[in-house]
Amino acid sequence: MIYPKTFVSISILISLLLCPCQVWSQSNGSTSGTQPDAERQRGIQFEGKTQEASPDSLHLIHGFSVGFDGVGLIMYGVANYGQIEAMARLNLKEKIFPTLEIGLGHSNHTDDATSLHFATDAPYVRIGCDYNFNKDILSRNRIFGGLRYGYTNFKYDIDGPDMTDPVWGDVAPYHFTHLKGKASWIELVFGLEAKIWRDLHIGWTARYRRRISQTKDDIGQAWYIPGFGKNDSHNFGATFNIIFDI
Amino acid sequence: MKFSTSRHFAPLVLLVGLLPLLGLGSCSSTDCPLQNTVSCHYSIYSSATGSLLSLPDSLTVRAADTTLLNRIHGVSTFSLPMSYVRPADTLYFRFANASASRTDTVVISHTNTAHFVSLDCGTSYYHKITGANVKAASTSGSLCTIDSIVVVNPDVTYDLSENLRLYLHTN
Numbered sequence: 001m002i003y004p005k006t007f008v009s010i011s012i013l014i015s016l017l018l019c020p021c022q023v024w025s026q027s028n029g030s031t032s033g034t035q036p037d038a039e040r041q042r043g044i045q046f047e048g049k050t051q052e053a054s055p056d057s058l059h060l061i062h063g064f065s066v067g068f069d070g071v072g073l074i075m076y077g078v079a080n081y082g083q084i085e086a087m088a089r090l091n092l093k094e095k096i097f098p099t100l101e102i103g104l105g106h107s108n109h110t111d112d113a114t115s116l117h118f119a120t121d122a123p124y125v126r127i128g129c130d131y132n133f134n135k136d137i138l139s140r141n142r143i144f145g146g147l148r149y150g151y152t153n154f155k156y157d158i159d160g161p162d163m164t165d166p167v168w169g170d171v172a173p174y175h176f177t178h179l180k181g182k183a184s185w186i187e188l189v190f191g192l193e194a195k196i197w198r199d200l201h202i203g204w205t206a207r208y209r210r211r212i213s214q215t216k217d218d219i220g221q222a223w224y225i226p227g228f229g230k231n232d233s234h235n236f237g238a239t240f241n242i243i244f245d246i
Numbered sequence: 247m248k249f250s251t252s253r254h255f256a257p258l259v260l261l262v263g264l265l266p267l268l269g270l271g272s273c274s275s276t277d278c279p280l281q282n283t284v285s286c287h288y289s290i291y292s293s294a295t296g297s298l299l300s301l302p303d304s305l306t307v308r309a310a311d312t313t314l315l316n317r318i319h320g321v322s323t324f325s326l327p328m329s330y331v332r333p334a335d336t337l338y339f340r341f342a343n344a345s346a347s348r349t350d351t352v353v354i355s356h357t358n359t360a361h362f363v364s365l366d367c368g369t370s371y372y373h374k375i376t377g378a379n380v381k382a383a384s385t386s387g388s389l390c391t392i393d394s395i396v397v398v399n400p401d402v403t404y405d406l407s408e409n410l411r412l413y414l415h416t417n
Contacts, residue, residue, distance in 0.1 A: 111365035118365055158362050160369050165330045167312045172330035174360060174369055220362030231364075232277070 058137075063091035065201075067243035072103070080109035081224050087241065089130070094137040097144070101126040105152065105226020115161050122154030124227030130189065140245075144191035144205070151184045152226045158219065179217035183225045185209050191241075199245040207237045278367035279404050285325035286354070286375070286402045286409045293393035293413040298322050302416055303390055306340040317342070328402055330371045331358055341389045350392045351381040354410075356402070373402040378410060390416040 068086045075082030085103030092098070102125050110117040130146030160174035186209070193203030211233055214221060222231055229235050292299040300320050307315040307326060314326050314337070329335050334355045341348050355377035361370045378395040393415040398408050 109365065114365060114368065116362075116365045116369065163330055163369060163371070167314065167327055168310055168329040168332060168335075170329060170331045172358075172360070172371060176360065176362075219360050223362075223365050 058093045060092055061090060062094050064246045065089050065091060065097075065243050066246065067201075067241045069103070069239045070242050071238075071240040076104075076106055081105075081107035081230075083124075083227065085227075085239070087243075091245070094140075095132050097130040097132065097146070099126075099128050099130055099146070099148070101128075101148070103227055105154070105224070105228075107156075107224040107226075109224070117159040118156065118223040119159075120154055120156040120222065120224060120226060122152060122156075122226040124150060124152035124154075126150040126187065126227060128187070128189070130191065140195040140201070142191075142193040142201075142203070144189065144193065144203075146189040146191070148187035148189060148207075149184070150187060150209075150227050151182075152228070153182045154222070154226050155180055156222045156224075158223075176217075176219055179219060179222075180215070181217065181222045181225070182213075182215040183211060183222075183228060183231075184213045185211045185225075185228050193241070193243065201241075201243040201245065203241045203243060205239045205241065207239070208234065209237060210234045278363060281404045281406060282368055282370065284328070284361075284370050284372060284402060284404060286328050286373070287323065287325050287406060288410050288412055289323050289398075289408050290321075291411050291413050293415045296413075299414060299416070301390075301414075303341045303343045306342070308338045308340070309335060323408070328354070328356060328371075328373045329358075333357070339392060341391065343389060346389055348383045348389045348391060350383055352392065352395065353377075353379045353381075355379075361403075370404075375400040375402065375409065388417050390414045 066086070066088050069083065072083045072085050076084050083103045083105045085101055087099060087101045089097045089099040102123065104121065104123050106121050108117075108119045126148040128146055128148035130144040133143040133145060134141055155178050157177045158174075158179065159176075163172040163174055164170070165172060188208045188210075189205050190207075191203055191205035193201050195201050209228055211225075211228065211231075214225070214231075216222065225231050229237050290299045290301060291297065300322050301318065304317040304319045305315060305324075306313065306317055307324075309326075315324060318324060326337065334353055337352045337354065339350045339352055341350070354375060356373040356375045359372045359374070361372045375397050378397055380392045380395055382391045382393070391414065393413045396411040396413070398411055399405075400409070402409055
């Protein structure tokens with residue numbers, strides 16, 4: 001199956017490429033004076049001790065971010081199913097992050113064993129909020145916990161080999177197009193986000209998704225729900241985000 | 247020990263980035279139904295007493311050129327397939343004992359709907375029974391014959407619940 005293999009390969013590659021960048025960024029940050037160094041505290045301190053920032057010292061709207069899911073973008077092009085996803089969020093006192101995620105889910109998959117084919121291309125939206133658990137808000141590294149509500153209204157096609165009736169001998173076609181579906185779900189989100197360079201951040205999120213409603217066609221439920229993933233009562237997912245603070 | 251997020255953040259991000267190795271990239275289970283045969287389930291009742299009845303004679307059921315049941319005897323329930331695309335199925339119920347036989351004709355009208363569970367599972371057609379008629383042979387003689395048919399549950403799916411009741415007239 002292409003998707004897990006490709007995803008693992010991409011994840012390892014990106015992680016290995018970006019880790020040195022993060023280390024370099026943090027080593028630069030430690031010499032810039034924003035973080036008190038343990039060795040510097042032994043001698044005479046000519047600089048005033050950096051004031052520990054608190055959310056109260058920040059403006060309510062501390063910033064705005066936009067970003068996209070890098071892995072989803074690659075998956076959309078090379079795998080049987082994936083998504084293009086962009087996100088925008090408000091930064092409220094570096095603690096609370098109301099978030100909007102909009103994407104285009106895509107599936108064009110044929111099962112090797114059954115020769116059944118499923119196809120869809122449809123938009124989805126998620127809205128929710130993250131909370132930053134990192135107390136060191138000056139570092140601009142973030143540890144997120146959050147919640148999302150997702151919704152999609154989509155059409156899908158199902159194709160399969162014709163069925164031959166073993167008793168009466170008739171041939172029953174199995175080709176259905178423009179089937180209609182809707183789905184909504186909630187997501188529990190855990191994420192880490194690190195500042196890489198200036199306003200550029202990277203981050204991962206791991207997500208537990210729970211479907212709360214779906215409308216399906218008479219034939220049956222969709223195999224893949226845009227924005228949710230493979231259709232089930234629940235599933236797990238992950239994103240790799242590239243984010244720009246504005 | 248105080249946790250320094252600035253020092254440990256890169257390893258943490260890396261760690262989470264490797265979660266797909268544990269299968270968390272995008273995983274879900276597949277629930278293909280264990281019972282994946284669509285059949286119409288019949289029960290046999292006595293028209294005289296209204297109670298469940300064991301077949302007193304042997305029963306053979308045919309449709310088109312296919313024998314669906316062959317000389318079953320002493321049972322109270324059985325299952326028969328339905329055609330995928332036809333609006334009605336004509337079934338021939340042949341009751342027989344050692345000395346005689348008789349054939350009743352049953353016509354089951356139904357609608358057909360393709361059913362899809364998952365790409366990993368097989369395909370099938372579901373049915374909804376819209377009518378059931380019987381053309382019984384003469385009730386004379388010692389063999390049983392179909393008196394009437396009652397639709398209990400019109401939805402023929404993977405479900406194993408009773409769909410039709412055959413009321414038999416027995417001598």
